[in-house]
Amino acid sequence: MPSFLLAWYKRYLFKALAFTFSLIFVLIVGSQSFSSTSLSNQILWDTYGVPHIYGQTIPSAFKEFGWAQMQSHGNLLLSLYGQARGRAAQYWGEEYVESDQWILTMGVPDRARAWYAAQSPAFRSYLDAFASGINTYAQAHADLIDDSVEVVLPVKGEDILAHLQRVLNFTFIVDPTQVANLSHQQPKAGSNGWAISPQRSASGNAMLLANPHLPWSDLFLWYEAQITAPGIDAYGATLVGIPVLAIAFNDNLGWTHTVNTFDGWDAYELKLANGGYIFDGKVRPFESETFSLKVKQKDGSLSNKELVVRRSVHGAVFAADKTVALRVVGLDRPGTLEQWWDMARSQNFQQFQAVLQRLQLPMFTVMYADRAGHIMHLFNAQVPVRQQGNFADWEKIIPGDTSKTLWTKIHPYRDLPRIVDPDSGWLQNANDPPWTTTFPPAIDANNYPAYIAPRSMSFRAQRSAKMLFEDDKISFDEMVAYKHSTRMELGDRLLDDLIPAANKYGNNIAQRAAKVLQTWDRQANADSRGAVLFALWVQAMDLDTAFSQTWSEKSPRTTPDGLANPQAAVATLEAVAAEVEKTYGALNVPWGEVFRLKYGNVDLPANGGFGDLGIFRVLDFIAAKDNRFQPVAGDSFVAAIEFSQPVKAMALTSYGNASQPGSTHIGDQLPLFAQKKLRPVWRDSKNIKAHLVKKEVF
Template sequence: MPSWVKISAASALVLAALFVGLASWDNLTATAPAPDPVRRHDVRIVRDTWGVPHIYGKTDADVGYGIALAHAQDDFRNLEETLAAVRGRAGALLGEEGARIDFAGALLDARAVADRRYTTLSMPTRRLVEAYAQGLNDYAASHPGEVRLRGLFPVTGHDVVAGFAMRSPFFFGLDRPLGALIEGKLPPRDAGPADERGSNAFAVSARRSDDGTTRLIVNSHQPWEGPVTWWELVVHSDEGWDFAGALFPGAPFPLLGHNRNLGWANTVNRPDLIDTYKLVMDDSGTKYRFDGKWLPLQSQRIWLRVKVGPLVLPVPRTVYRSAHGPVIVNDQGAFAIRYAGIGDVRQVEQYYRLNKAQDFGQWRAAMAMQAIPGTNFVYADAKGHIGMFYNALFPARATGFDWKGVLPGDTSKTLWTRYLPWGADPMVVDPASGWVANSNNHPFVATAPADNLKRADFAPELGIETFETNRMHRFAALFAGINGPISRDALLRIKFDKGYERTGTAKAWLDKVLAVDTRKTQGMAAAQRLIRAWDWTLDGDGPADSLVVALFGTVGRQSYRGEPLPPAEPKLREVTDLLMNNFGRLDVPLGDFQRLRRGTIDLPVIGGPDALRAVYGDIAADGRRVGNNGDGFVMLVEWPAVGSVRSETIHQFGAATTRTGSPHYADQSPLFVSQRFKAVDFDFGLSQAVPKP
């Protein structure tokens, strides 16, 4: 266990003796906050053939209550863990890794910020999050055998809001500088998340399609299991909330998808929205210098609750804060972190308004709130409007400083307090090309070359990424190859494409692999021969596909972080040995090597790292690569020239996220691996007389 949470053996024995026969320190000391007012909610939950819930309420708050009930029916485990993290009790469930989450939450002061800023939210938003919390409480009360933490329930609307405030900065990479500083290192200079949080999004306008239909593809890549995996739903209320899409545990509304008139997809972007400051401390270590004055470094003693065997034990830590934000003290000094959206809790407000927007103007007005500090939005609507919005809450930074490095913390010149307006963000709206796309790349390739933005038009202080993906190069080439109208089939061929462009990291990595001297290693020489003959497509037909997938998979994280590629010779040896030891051959069919596994289901899945048909995975005990990230929830939305919106979706597993005994635990997996959709009956259940749950 790392030193930051280490418990001495003697202390552990003493504590264990104290708690023999008792539940744990966590259960003994846990207390829940005062509950929200309990209200009656008029809601119906109807599940379609695939178990996807369609939730109907008289009010939006009724729907929020129903969302909580339905999601808990499918995935109470992840909901409970999400709420435990908000309450600083993830360590009580998950041990050391959970304690890291708790420390981060305490450092960001997310719950206190939510408490202070809660009344800045509109009354409809507060009613919604409180109804959602009540739904979780009612489910927990009626299913006590599923509750693992005593005193966690009842939860409140404040907890829901705090969850958004806590998780938001980690989507644009707060974990990287924070983790480095905790380990006693300097933060990396490049921005962005630590792992392969990829996504694709595409929109084609009615005037560019072959049938007058505007189309949107939602294709956000997330882990296939855990607290940020997608859960599908459709909602309707008599207050005009109609939406089909998906959400993460802890969200009281869909985070992407469509209503009758418009919709959007999201992809993670990587703007530099985080700054690190080196503080000048006095000899006592309790004050820091700022504009010539010595200011007190705020400190707070916290107790991490860490599961150790059958017990949950207290581990003391101290968190610090300065005028800049949270502070980490390590052997190299005291470092403060400031990030976009610090102190803001309006993320729930903005997402709710986006759900309720009925036209492009209302949607853009909601975006101008700037409460969602980072993530790309690809938009489309029934009027034929499309757009790619590089949404980022850019700090108003002064010129003359190295904003990617560690900044001087003793001057207000580096301490930004304002943001640029949303209109300053890079955005491509209704381009002449008739299409927009994003695959976690910089915003200067978003459509056809003639309509793209120019990097020179944006100040370097914004910190806009330079990152390019194979998926970006691929969609640009594929769209460029369509000279006339873009049909539905052509758009889907782009989305499910498994090819690689002979440029960027893919080419650089294979060039390194092919440069390895293999004259004395017969197996590796044979591997190189297969790679040289590879057709640059992971379609499952080529003899080199499994070998290439394995090679790309070994460098995915470095590539995503923009780190130097590792030495090629040991990686080539590693994957050669992997295939030979487990299959006795190098030309293993990709479907035999790469699998989707869920319960008793074990299916071939085709695609690969950083392909538009993205599949990431880990090597299992039997030597096969088992998918765990990438393409998951995929939605195709269409607004035809005549008629109502229609959509189709697919999920890598099914609606019953953690319910192994449910028929919907993995019923969509056969469709998923064959790249087929199921229809969304947007108005399913409207006329059905279904008892309230």
């Protein structure tokens, strides 16, 4: 049989079997009525597209979770797994060549196979079950999966671990753009996290606020779910394609993550000699491996590109203006997923901390609270043990010709900055170093190596700490309200200098702009007038040189402050004000008229803005049509939890809990976002039943 006919026949047979399986499944599901969640393996889908997964066994719960993720994000999930294999160009063409080169150069596929073999037999079976759920859904609903991504099927357990590496080690810790630019500047990713103890809680119960800010697309999308199986009943969210919850709570405890100020990679400059490189006075040969990278052409044929990967004792080698070798933490620690799983299964602080001590998760601050009233901030990271230097030193290119600069160990758990139950009664992190997690300060930077974390505090972190510091008794409703705060801390620092300077030095438009800024509420609410003018003025300023008083460790929450050059600031205001008036017809154009919540079929006035402005309610925008802006990152998954009896929780997945074409849950939570509201979390069978849309029984 000709190859093209054989391919057509296989595809036809697959679709036919899928239709048959789907029909049988629909008949089975349709005959079921709602019953006790303990009697069967099932997924209960609520009105916001959140799957409540019940497994009689742990493998069955994993399988259902794979099924659920495919139903909500099938095209995206398969695309991500295909890229993690390093075969995306083979599947989808030339535009994925650089992605494949990155994945293969960093050794992801081979390491994924090694990690899979290193899993405990039980957890390996869970990964297999998750993959089985993906494949089973694809067989049952092939008509709902895009034809272009079906080539990734079937998914295997090792694909999950390849995806995990791509997300954590080779995107969050280091990504290709950082290597290309030899820069440690972090990708646009951040978060807020709060933990409030009973002494500062109005109800006397500990509270937790989870609030990651990630891009609203690709591998950064959050997926909200509840997983119930023997030994676990946890609610939270994870990134698409990850088979366990990464941020979660149960009846007794919960945690969230923020991206921490952590340096987990280094670029070593190599001195080349005689076809190798110099190391400790001797010439060493490179290890070399050649890959045949297949690339799909427009006519469907495949071309081959040869990729030669060289490695030094440091790691993979990249050659541009300089020949550098990349060293990344965590590549010898395959237990991240099992650690997250066991964190969600923990029932008290002792159990939870014992799991953290494995130190398999390569990065992320852990902010924790529990029913017993404990709160904790852990600077969780696989920090290399370095012989010398501070944080800034290790962000530079490191000499690679000596073993004196080559780190081989990481700091154990006991070495990491950590505070449990501080006297203040509250903890916060807004991607600032751990030294500013609470006030009075509870972690002394002088007690740790200078390379662990920098010393700084952003305006967003200052705004975060200010709200907590100024409220002696915080209620659950107040915590939710604070979470939605759009006040610009930067405005509070600069307007008292800018407004009088504009009136003194400025022309007519500068003085009119000053009047607008004087009456502005200093927030980025949809109806805030003056926020657009101020934000665009800040964008035009060089904030590195703008302040008369720079940031000081002695005054971390009130500096930097003041204008270094008021006349230059006014000149910038004149230019920006003229452009705003010309573009939008008024200097006091409402924030929500210019900044829009445009996602899918939704288009609403936005509230919130750039964290650099000192806004706690983060939204990052890009230019859209008609001089408007639309969000691409920021508040993504939000959960507010009070460890009362029963637990009180509200949540929001800003962009909705699905990306699959045709889903009604794409953008369906944005109206609540626009209203600064969260929605109740339904965890018990009574509430789930009251909001049940669909039940699937397995």
